[in-house]
Amino acid sequence: xxxxxILRFEEVSKxxxxxxxxxxxxxxxxxxxxxxxxxxxMGPSGSGKSTLLNMMGCLDVPTAGKIYLSGQEIxxxxxxxxxxxxxxxxxxxxxxFNLIPLxxxxxxxxxxxxxxxDREESRRRAVEVMRAMNLNDALFTHRPxxxxxxxxxxxxxxxxxxxxxxxxxCDEPTGNLDTKTGTAIMEILAExxxxxxxxxxxxxxxxxxAYARRTIRIVDGRLA
Amino acid sequence: xxxxxxxRNLRRHWVRSGLSIIGIVIGxxxxxxxxxxxxxxxxxxxxxxxxxxxTVVITPHTAFGGTFAGDxxxxxxxxxxxxxxxxxxxxxxxxxTIPVLQGADEVEFGRGESGYAQIIGLAPDDIPILLEIAxxxxxxxxxxxxxxxxxxxREYGIAPGSRIAIGGEDIRVAGVLAERGMGFDIxxxxxxxxxxxxxxxxxxxxxxxxxxIVRVGDVDEIDAVKDAVxxxxxxxxxxxxxxxxxxxxxxxEEIYDQITVFLLGIGGIALVIAAVNILNVMYISVTERIxxxxxxxxxxxLRREILRMFxxxxxxxxxxxxxxxxVLSTAFGYLISVVAIEVATTGTTFGENFTVFDQNAVxxxxxxxxxxxxxSIAAGFYPAWRASQLAPVDAMRQK
Numbered sequence: 001x002x003x004x005x006i007l008r009f010e011e012v013s014k015x016x017x018x019x020x021x022x023x024x025x026x027x028x029x030x031x032x033x034x035x036x037x038x039x040x041x042m043g044p045s046g047s048g049k050s051t052l053l054n055m056m057g058c059l060d061v062p063t064a065g066k067i068y069l070s071g072q073e074i075x076x077x078x079x080x081x082x083x084x085x086x087x088x089x090x091x092x093x094x095x096x097f098n099l100i101p102l103x104x105x106x107x108x109x110x111x112x113x114x115x116x117x118d119r120e121e122s123r124r125r126a127v128e129v130m131r132a133m134n135l136n137d138a139l140f141t142h143r144p145x146x147x148x149x150x151x152x153x154x155x156x157x158x159x160x161x162x163x164x165x166x167x168x169x170c171d172e173p174t175g176n177l178d179t180k181t182g183t184a185i186m187e188i189l190a191e192x193x194x195x196x197x198x199x200x201x202x203x204x205x206x207x208x209x210a211y212a213r214r215t216i217r218i219v220d221g222r223l224a
Numbered sequence: 225x226x227x228x229x230x231x232r233n234l235r236r237h238w239v240r241s242g243l244s245i246i247g248i249v250i251g252x253x254x255x256x257x258x259x260x261x262x263x264x265x266x267x268x269x270x271x272x273x274x275x276x277x278x279t280v281v282i283t284p285h286t287a288f289g290g291t292f293a294g295d296x297x298x299x300x301x302x303x304x305x306x307x308x309x310x311x312x313x314x315x316x317x318x319x320x321t322i323p324v325l326q327g328a329d330e331v332e333f334g335r336g337e338s339g340y341a342q343i344i345g346l347a348p349d350d351i352p353i354l355l356e357i358a359x360x361x362x363x364x365x366x367x368x369x370x371x372x373x374x375x376x377x378r379e380y381g382i383a384p385g386s387r388i389a390i391g392g393e394d395i396r397v398a399g400v401l402a403e404r405g406m407g408f409d410i411x412x413x414x415x416x417x418x419x420x421x422x423x424x425x426x427x428x429x430x431x432x433x434x435x436x437i438v439r440v441g442d443v444d445e446i447d448a449v450k451d452a453v454x455x456x457x458x459x460x461x462x463x464x465x466x467x468x469x470x471x472x473x474x475x476x477e478e479i480y481d482q483i484t485v486f487l488l489g490i491g492g493i494a495l496v497i498a499a500v501n502i503l504n505v506m507y508i509s510v511t512e513r514i515x516x517x518x519x520x521x522x523x524x525x526l527r528r529e530i531l532r533m534f535x536x537x538x539x540x541x542x543x544x545x546x547x548x549x550x551v552l553s554t555a556f557g558y559l560i561s562v563v564a565i566e567v568a569t570t571g572t573t574f575g576e577n578f579t580v581f582d583q584n585a586v587x588x589x590x591x592x593x594x595x596x597x598x599x600s601i602a603a604g605f606y607p608a609w610r611a612s613q614l615a616p617v618d619a620m621r622q623k
Contacts, residue, residue, distance in 0.1 A: 054617050057522070059522055059616050059617045060615070060617045079527060080526055080527070083521065083524060083525070083526050083527070084524070084526075086522060086523065086524050087523065087524025087525075088524070092522055092523060094519075094620075098515075098519040098522075098620065099519075100516055100519060100520065101516070102229065102232050102233060102236065102516075103229075111520070111523060111524075111525075112523045112524045114225050115225075115524055115525065115526075115529065159523065160523075163524075
């Protein structure tokens with residue numbers, strides 16, 4: 001696999017059909033991401049940043065073009081295969097944290113693992129990752145609603161990392177956090193990248209983008 | 225994991241879950257207790273109506289005949305001459321032919337109580353074949369004694385050894401007949417049975433019988449016996465009507481079956497309403513959790529895992545509702561049946577030692593429960609399927 005890009009987009013387009021006319025969210029985007037990169041995707045709102053990230057995370061399929069994940073073309077895969085890719089190889093961090101309110105913090109973190117691994121091993125791994133996120137053990141059994149924004153985002157990152165993914169995708173990871181908490185979160189992401197994970201994040205904050213080693217700009221669905 | 229998920233979600237909305245469980249309980253109780261009730265009615269009817277399926281009843285041919293014995297349209301004062309009874313006896317051989325004399329007279333029961341009652345005259349050796357004795361003894365040949373129907377005996381406190389007077393003529397009571405129920409041949413429960421000889425000397429010999437019963441041992445031979453009698457007696461002209469009670473019994477059974485189906489239908493409607501309620505609850509549950517479903521899908525939950533989670537919810541609701549419903553309907557069904565039996569059998573002995581919980585009743589309860597669980601799953605399936613089919617991005621975009 002040496003030298004093979006972890007992600008490759010070939011003329012990828014995404015068109016949303018709307019009654020008022022088709023909306024072109026992505027327009028023939030081609031790009032390559034190598035393993036270990038730290039990339040910031042920037043652009044004005046509505047430019048197609050999130051669509052791009054969703055495509056990278058196998059959450060959405062392109063209208064046209066091809067996407068390769070470690071050489072594998074994902075449009076060939078069915079829903080179950082795509083789900084397994086998300087589960088085993090990709091970690092997601094959302095702006096809204098998107099924790100499951102019914103589950104405690106530690107249960108949220110172990111969720112992706114428990115789908116494949118036994119309960120004890122999942123719990124052990126979840127606790128390990130949460131401690132690495134500087135989360136206090138006392139918080140583990142709290143429900144997401146009982147946690148602060150920064151704590152919720154650490155739990156969300158722990159959940160994204162628990163399956164040891166190759167690719168960590170973050171959609172405005174600091175968007176709902178104050179500057180200080182945001183900085184702490186970025187330190188965590190930078191550390192993960194130093195340890196070898198490919199990190200791609202969408203942001204409109206230049207200070208956040210400064211952590212990345214490459215910036216992709218996108219305007220009206222095209223790379224600028 | 226997904227199971228505990230389902231449990232937690234149901235507990236999070238416990239009022240809503242409780243209400244839908246109540247809905248299922250009502251449905252299951254309705255369907256099961258209606259079934260039990262219908263079954264009790266059936267059992268009761270089968271108990272009250274004497275099974276005379278192995279009996280052929282021959283009556284004089286009436287202008288409006290050939291329906292069934294006891295049809296009010298055939299009640300005419302007519303009789304079959306003894307000569308023809310002998311023909312019947314020959315035709316029906318080897319089956320037992322029992323000519324029956326029937327009349328009415330005023331009966332004094334002692335203590336100044338009296339009233340008209342039906343008097344049935346039978347050959348003493350025919351009596352044990354048709355009737356059973358509850359107390360006392362059967363009549364012996366040439367004995368001037370009577371057997372009293374059980375309801376008559378109870379009403380007037382008559383026991384073996386009592387003396388009654390029929391039309392002023394004194395007669396000793398030899399025994400009390402066992403309860404027989406509504407029959408299509410004779411109804412001795414409210415009558416007095418006397419020997420043929422006594423009957424003829426009391427009422428005067430007419431040498432003719434209003435009713436002839438052929439006791440056919442084997443139900444399968446009934447048609448052969450009927451044909452034999454018909455061809456022998458009715459060869460030149462219609463002299464007698466030959467009928468058996470099977471058709472009549474069949475009609476009764478059909479009516480009772482229809483009642484049962486009708487009652488089950490009412491229960492079914494209740495359960496359909498419960499199912500719509502579950503559908504509604506599941507739909508709300510799915511709708512308000514679309515975002516959550518999207519998140520789960522985006523971090524690796526498969527479609528079938530989402531489907532399973534929501535199905536668990538429906539199954540839990542259905543299971544709790546059905547079990548509670550099953551227990552309640554056992555109680556309700558029993559109560560309703562006991563009351564129904566009490567009302568329907570007042571003044572008879574049929575209600576005694578009568579159980580409503582035979583296999584059928586248990587079957588109806590199990591059926592009700594199974595129906596409840598099945599309906600819940602069916603109602604939960606569509607929303608669950610909908611939830612599982614959502615694309616993760618679309619789901620997360622909600623709210």
